[in-house]
């Protein structure tokens with residue numbers, strides 16, 4: 001039977017995908033649990049920056065690398081034919097049609113400063129479609145999870161987005177990239193959006209922001225410049241909680257723009273963000 005939330009999704013043998021998705025979910029949950037424990041309990045008191053990437057404030061710590069190694073090692077042991085895309089370099093196609101998309105620490109700057117809003121984000125794609133997503137936020141004691149068509153859960157409790165308020169009452173999360181030029185554009189969007197809404201939050205982990213839309217803790221979240229590993233798991237979790245996600249009007253979430261919101265708000269926010277230029281630098 002077609003899934004009412006995703007009527008255009010390709011139809012596969014339900015029994016086979018059920019068993020496969022169960023396996024992928026269990027692996028993602030266990031990998032995220034192990035990585036979360038390593039990051040929480042193994043964080044050196046004198047944690048420093050191991051390297052920088054796109055700019056001097058785009059940092060990597062030794063723990064980002066250790067987390068990715070743990071996750072890819074654990075999953076690879078159980079499913080050696082799968083592919084990987086990880087922020088810290090994991091990149092392989094695999095031969096099984098399954099690819100894991102991993103952010104070993106989402107919110108590295110928070111983690112570096114010992115602020116609690118960081119997460120481990122693990123998604124599994126089947127033939128290019130995200131079918132399983134897990135976001136573990138150990139300092140919150142929470143793990144959000146979703147399987148396509150089966151709803152989203154936080155520590156086992158079913159998630160539902162918040163009823164949409166009028167735009168003027170909306171609490172909106174966002175984030176900023178690591179490049180100064182992009183930030184100047186993002187600041188300009190916030191300057192024009194802030195007077196029109198309840199308030200704006202900048203949490204520091206895109207994966208948690210997307211889960212917060214799913215949990216009803218934010219009315220909406222948007223950001224330009226996200227990579228697949230930032231959004232793959234959180235996007236599925238938000239959609240499975242009934243939120244709408246997308247990019248510019250008529251487009252899917254992408255690096256250009258990612259928006260997640262309660263449906264009635266999505267319809268207002270998407271054209272507004274387009275007009276404000278949230279999709280370009």
Ligand code: IPD
Nearest residue numbers: 105106107108175176204205206
């Ligand atoms: C970052 C976080 C942040 C978002 C940035 C991301 P990282 O990921 O998700 O909230 O604003 O765009 O790059 O670098 O901490 O994995």
Ligand code: CA
Nearest residue numbers: 103106107230
């Ligand atoms: Ca990230």
Ligand code: CA
Nearest residue numbers: 087103105106
């Ligand atoms: Ca990261």
